[in-house]
Amino acid sequence: MSEITANYDEPWKEAIGEYFDYFLDFFFLDVYNLIDWSKKPVSLDKELQKITADSNDSKRLVDKLFKVWLKDNQEVWILVHIEVQSQYDIDFNERMFIYHYRAFDLYRKPVISLAILGDEKEKWRPSNYGYDLGGCQLNLNFPTIKLLDYQEKWSELEANLNPFAMMIMAHLKTKATISNLTQREQWKWLFIRSLYEKGYSKLEIVKLFKFIDLMMSLPKELQQSLNLKIIKYEEERKMPLISPFEQMAMEKGIQQNLQNNIVSILQKRFEVIPSELIDKINNINDIQELQKLLLETISVNSIADFESLV
Template sequence: MKEVTANYDESWKEALNEYFESFLIFFFPQVHQLIDWTKTPRSLDKELQEITASSETEKRIADKLYQVWLLDKREVWILIHVEVQSQYEVDFGQRMYIYNYRSFDLYHKPVVSLAVLGDESNKWRPSAYGYSLGGCEVSLKFPIAKLLDYESKWDELEANDNPFAIIVMAHLKTKATTGNLSEREQWKWILIRGLYERGLTKEQIVKLFKIIDTMMTLSQQLQQKLVSKINSFEEERKMPLISPTEQMAIERGKEIGKEIGKEIGKEIGALQKARDNVKTVLQTRLGRVSSDITLSLAQVSDISILDEMLKLAVVVNSLEDFQQGLELATSK
């Protein structure tokens, strides 16, 4: 049986992409108050890849880098690291320091490093890195948010309208139900039902549903059980909105359509290249290719036939003989 693994990284990355300002309000309000929100922050994914590319440690998908402008007009970078590993990491502070100075070195702008610790150890709270040697001293202190601290604030999370209150709840219950998918399914249902009860719009429900659904992974059987609960819930409430399950099915259909389109595009490109190769050989050996041959080649959609025509083009003595061979091959 395939092991079901929770997907924290992609969920947190999606949450940061959708709710960057809400993230700072929830976890780091002092940083939020410094920023001029009339100017739209810029997500710097390409620059982040450059910063983390040579790291010896595993790059986490949830890392994000933003360019913002402060109320005093300064341009600042905000480097966010979401650590969801459950084990103690001795080099975490060093990694935060390395990413910080690489970020500064890229454009020589001040860098604010922030860390969210989603692990399972209450004692592990790295918030600084430094060393001193021969009169030289280097140090970095960075604010942290420890998700375990919110376990004792569950009532406050339920009453909080910030989307990260729900995301933290999902994270904590995903961790707590590792190895117990039946209990995870129950909590996932409670959290998703809570989205409707908060009076959110259709768009808000769908976005948060997607984040919760991605993080709180279930077996296929339990996921189907959950979907049945959601459908029944929506029918009972006679909800006029498109349900998250329907919306996600639509989105998945679009994704599948894009993938199919890419494959079709590749196939069409390969066929056209094969036709061009045949025409190039014929033109080189026998002169100008007639419009009849060009039209006949355009109607061939079997790559194996075009391969045979390429071989024929190399040895045939005239365009008329090639035309006959092409008609014979396509008539089979």
């Protein structure tokens, strides 16, 4: 089984969207301290699509864009890049600059670009882009976090209740078990069990359970073995009401209903829908995004217009 089995992109993107304040508090404390958290950050997914729309880059790069307000009431944008590739990327610095400029150009707001590097290349630490030519100078410095550095801080991660401590541990052990999936199952079981033991609320257990489960993908046999361990553990602890399994099943049902409704309404309005568009809709796992798309089906003028939203 190859590394493609692992799913880094979706868990990181969803975790940052769910826990943006925790994300900045853990990785970029200086930025966290600038923000007025009494005003809720706004996720700018549609704006981000405009920034990255013509990118032909096939590398796995996760991006999130937020609008926040600083303590001096200044409105700024925070552009987060998560690079999960395991090899050196010569174009990363340039891409950081291009996306930074496009984010600024879109609404002429100050932009803070941040980078998380989840690769395995110890010496690859991009942090700036620029040139000096003919008297013309350009330079962009951007803060970078290297997840590999946390291998030496493992005991601190285990004791830290910030959700991103768990995300880092799951990421590093997923990378470390590419060729040993039995060991990955063991680490996954350890992480899931620790969610209960650390005293997280039921809701937090469900959320973090989902991120770990998505990232640390396993073949069917090992996943079934893990499921039995979790079910037995939940029974022994007499977990109340809805377990993570039940919660995920409910979310899956909601997700499928939304996908079916989107396709049905589009078929009713436009009769013929390209199979590629149906596949794209069925591959969307974010319930909030599906809810937004469902509303768009009512007013969108054409299939082409709807495809530009997906």
